[in-house]
Amino acid sequence: MMTHATHVLRVVLVVAALGVGGLAAQRLLKPASFGEVGHYRKDSVYEIMSHEPVHQGREACAECHEDIHALHDKDIHYGVECEDCHGPGNLHVRHHTEDTPTVSEEEALMPMEYTLEGCLFCHRKLAARPTNFPQIDPTEHYKFLHVTDNTTRCIECHSPHEPIYLLAKVNEARIHPVIHQCEDCHDGKPEKDHREVEGHPVIFTCRDCHKAIVEDFETHEHAFMDCTACHLFHAENENAGRIFKNGNGKFCLLCHEKKPFKDGEAVPQIVSSEHLAEMAPDLNMTPEEISHHSRACLDCHFDFIHDSELIKKGVIVDVQ
Amino acid sequence: MSSEAERTSSRRRFLQYALYGAGGLCVGSVTVLGNPEDVPQVPSIEDLHAFEWGFLVDTTRCIGCGSCVRACKLENHVPETYFRTWVERYEIDEDETITVDSPDGALESFKANSVQTKKVVKAFFVPKLCNHCVNSACTQVCPVGASYHTPDGVVLVDQDHCVGCGYCVQACPYGSRYIDHEKGVADKCTLCYHRIHKGLSPACVDACPREARLHGNLKDPKSRIRAVLHERRYSLLKPDMGTNPKCYYIGLDMEVK
Structure with missing residues (x-):
């Protein structure tokens, strides 16, 4: 009987020892705060939360560089953070705000410099990019602009902090200026004309470069119209910066086709089918052939718009 | 006699300095810990x-x-x-x-x-x-409780606790995890x-x-x-x-x- 009791006691002792050992091991090995709110270390949440932010945000930049920030903020690129191009500013801010700097001047320099790639990260032409986003093929862009040096940097023509404005003279750069709407920068239509505002960035008009043609145009019957009524500007595709001519006959007929609701006195009107039938024998074409021709009206009536001789002589851009 | 006097005075000086030191530490720690501006606002659980x-x-x-x-x-x-x-x-x-x-x-x-x-x-x-x-797969497979959900619904890794076994990296159906080989932990x-x-x-x-x-x-x-x-x-x-x-x-x- 006594011998059996010893056996049992041994087992109980071993189990108790294991239990105590286990508890002791758990107490020693289980990290502090583990299991307090879940099956994890609660302190870890606060450790990760306490990391210092690296990117400082545009407000931090604006505290010292208010002028550049204001410039950038009204550009179409206002959504591009300063640190997107210049790199994170944590060391820079620390160096310039601490009384006794712990960060050396060298470390505090903003790390990223301008590269051509920098602009092309967003603006290189790719099939996957939304078509309404401005994008270029650099080779095409240079070819179009007659730029021979492929290391030419975007910022040599486009102002870095407000790239929709051009630094170069349009005529020299051979970039077709973007036609700005006031609303691009302002909320709603401004009260004053931009020419009356001192220090307003230059807005290019057609006349600045195409003086002879614009002046000639004004002597013709269509002088009351805007250039852009016929010359369409395509802003956001691969031809960004190009102006198209709208020479389609249907466009002319929007005003000149005889319709009962139109004022016959104000606008000369024709019945196009009758007019084409009348002209067909002279042109040695059928009326259908004429109407399918893309420049059906302008082939004959070009001089009603502006002097064709001027165009034939190649006087397109005439500002030096 | 003189050596005895010296010893007493040096002991006294030692106690004096020790007391000043202790007092200084107390004041210092109160200034450091008691300044509310230095303590960041930490949200509770x-x-x-x-x-x-x-x-x-x-x-x-x-x-x-x-x-x-x-x-x-x-x-x-x-x-x-x-x-x-x-x-x-x-x-x-x-x-x-x-x-x-x-x-x-x-x-x-x-x-x-x-x-x-x-x-x-x-x-x-x-x-x-x-x-x-x-219902993240990655936190479910973690054998040591190093991958977890915070009370505000973010999945985090406790890098002090992670053993770098890589189960979570394999479990994630979106391939969002990796093993940081410098630290030997998941991230x-x-x-x-x-x-x-x-x-x-x-x-x-x-x-x-x-x-x-x-x-x-x-x-x-x-x-x-x-x-x-x-x-x-x-x-x-x-x-x-x-x-x-x-x-x-x-x-x-x-x-x-």
């Missing part, structure tokens, strides 16, 4: 329950510039060749073949179309990151946990020039993310996995996996 962080990606706005990838790398010191967020490109050509690529995670954007010989009929970018799933997107509780946005959200990314508190009925989710039609990545992700995608194509 109960405070965290007021949040449920969610993320929104508008794929129709993404231009694949890689600003988010670069910002994330720098913000979180992500080692080379690993990414916490990356941008995938899908190109569908005229033969309906789908080409998916993400060269270097789009760290330096995309240099050219990947489909060169055929006509691309449809193409788009899809930025990816940790989905911070409600992943923290939704910039160190920023969102300081009132900042995650670095990728701030960096996006097209406002294609948005984070916000899903428990706040007035948050912008809730407003956008009510207004736009969205979908999830791999909803059939049952992970219940909290990263919502606007304009997601059926081909996206």
